[in-house]
Amino acid sequence: MNRAVTSAVKVTLVYASFSALWILFSDMAVEWLFHSAQLRALAQTYKGLAFVVITAVLLLILVLRDNRALEKADDMDSLTGLHSLNLFIRTLNATLSKLNSNEHLFVAYLDIDDFKQVNEGLGFERADSFLQDIAKALLKSALPGSFISRLHADQFACFTTFDDISEVETRMREVQRLCALRGQRFGIDVSCSVGVALFPSDGSNAKEMMISASQALNVAKQQRNSIIYHDKTLSEKAMLRRQLVLDLREAIAEQNLYVVYQPKYELAELSCIGVEVLVRWKHPQHGFIAPDVFIPLAEDNGLSSAISKLVIAKAAEELQDSGLLGSVLQHVAVNVSATEFNSTDEMNSLSSFIESYRDFAQYVRLEITETATLTDMRKSVEVISQLQARGLTLSIDDFGTGYTSLAMLKDLTVDEIKIDRSFVAELEHDARSKTIVCAVIAMANSFRINIVAEGVETESQLKVLRKIGCRQAQGYYLGRPMIIAELLKHLADNAATP
Known part of the structure; x- marks a missing residue:
């Protein structure tokens, strides 16, 4: 009935x-x-x-x-509790009619790859439970304000406004990741394909947008587990990004990333007292990939922790063999991403990994960006205290770029702060920048926190920093990032020429 x-x-x-x-x-x-x-x-x-x-x-x-x-x-799908197709169309039309010319919106269609096999493998009842789990995954990973609907069977749709196309890409990748995880819970290997249409380039009303998204989905389903934009150019960029992530995973697994060292100098005698370890990637086809390209990729795809451990392992091996630890280098700075720092499990894992290199661990200084600590100040204080209790020292990188830089000094018991290069670059020409740097140095000294100036590129900048009482600095003028053999030669040349 x-x-x-x-x-x-x-x-x-x-x-x-x-x-x-x-x-x-x-x-x-x-x-x-x-x-x-x-x-x-x-x-x-x-x-x-x-x-x-x-x-x-x-x-x-x-x-x-x-x-x-x-x-x-x-208006509601009886199985998943998501919005129905009819309500999706009405709401999409109403939303599009209210958008301004400078606002952007995307419509995404998602389809489970080979859902017929999922039905046969799980049976209809468990397959329905799987679809309910997928609906929960969509609600969890969608952009804020997204309107999500189940169109029919294994096909879902969502739409919302956005500011940056990379947000769409990141969220759709997260949907695919959660879909695969949900499949693992049910004991099946499953993937999903996504088709994306963008307003206003791919349509002016609900019907046109949905047709564009459906066309993009048809192409995506042919490739499986892919994200295809109706705009071919965007699809090519998405596929390149996807391939780069796969290549990065492989490079990490095969330890094809390498490390370089940028020396840090004591300004009183211009003697090297430490290094910052940086990671580099030379792609077999694309050549050198800049860190500001692959590091965000790593953060978006859960690879930051693996990279940090790879960096620590390589630096420990090379620096222990070099004989520099303790004799020349008093500490070795290693960068930690915001996603790592704000995850208690990842920080505990990283700390334990560092401790496994006993002769190296005592020299490690973890560098975290100022913005990472501002996410949750109370939690940051706890994490830093726990790390220091394990014998690790902490440095705040890019100091001065946040909105509460000076205020945070009273809460965070860090060992070092690094003045952002943007202030150092303006030291000679901008009185305000010089005043800010002087204030930071004075406050750091009063709190007994070590201070380092980043991005020193000229002799005149170095002279100004010395004059205003900055203790340490690093930058291209003092030494570029270099592999271990070049670092040894650089230190030997400096020792021979005081």
């Missing part, structure tokens, strides 16, 4: 029950209230009119209520 028939039967039963009760009790009431035959006849007439009015109002209420229930049911 469908919902319309059920609703009609319900209304009929309520009407019949009310009519029977009305006839029975209203007649009894007339007999009891009126003794005159003439009055009874008049009362029966008005009773009939009252019955018509009351039943009409009752029927109106029942029909309106059931219609609302039917509409609500039509």
Whole structure:
């Protein structure tokens, strides 16, 4: 029995029950209230009119209520609880009509690859449970404000506005990752394909946008586990990014990334007292890949921790063999990403990994960006305290770029802060930058925190830093990032020429 028939039967039963009760009790009431035959006849007439009015109002209420229930049911997918196709189309049209010319919106279609095999492997009941899990994954990974719908069977759709196309790419990759994880929970190897259409380039109304997204999805399904944009240029960029992530995973697994060292100098005597370890990647086809390209890729795809451990392992091996630890280098700075620092599990894992290199661990200084600590100041204080309790020292990188730089010094018991290169670059020409650097140095000294100036590129910058009391510095003028053999030669040349 469908919902319309059920609703009609319900209304009929309520009407019949009310009519029977009305006839029975209203007649009894007339007999009891009126003794005159003439009055009874008049009362029966008005009773009939009252019955018509009351039943009409009752029927109106029942029909309106059931219609609302039917509409609500039509607007919701009964299996997943997501919005229905009809509501998706209405809402998308309404949203597009309100957008300004400078606003952007995307429509994404998602389809489970080879869902027929999933049905056969799991059975229909467990396959339905799997679809419910996929719906939860979509709700979890979608951009804020996304409108998500189940179109039919194993196909889903969502739309929302966005500022940066990279946000769309990142979220869709997260959807694919969660889809694969949900499949593992059900004991199946599953992937999904995504087609994306962008407003206003791919359509001006819901119908055009949905056709564009569907066309993009058809191409994506042919390639499997891919994200295809209706705009071919964007699809090519997405595929290049995807391939680069795969190549990065392989490079990490085969330890094809390498490390370089940038020396850090004590300014009083211009003697090298430490190094910052940096990671580099030379791609077999594309050549040198800049860190500001592959590091964000690593962070977006959960590879930061693996890179950090690779860097520590290589630096420990090379520096221990070099004989520099303790004799020349007093500390070795290793960068930690914001995603790592804000994950207790990852920081515990990294700390344990560092401790496994006993002769190296005592020299390690972890560098975290200022913005990473601002995510949750209270948690940052706890994490830093735990790391220091394990014997690790901490440095705040890019200091001065956040909004609460000076205020955070009273909360974070770090060992070192590094003045951002943007202030150092303006030292000679901008009085405000010089004043800021002087203030940071004064405050760091009062808190007994070591201070390092980054990005020193000229002799005049070095002279100014010395004059205003900066203790340490690093930059291209003092030494570029270099492999271990070049570092040894650089230090030997400096020792020979004071």
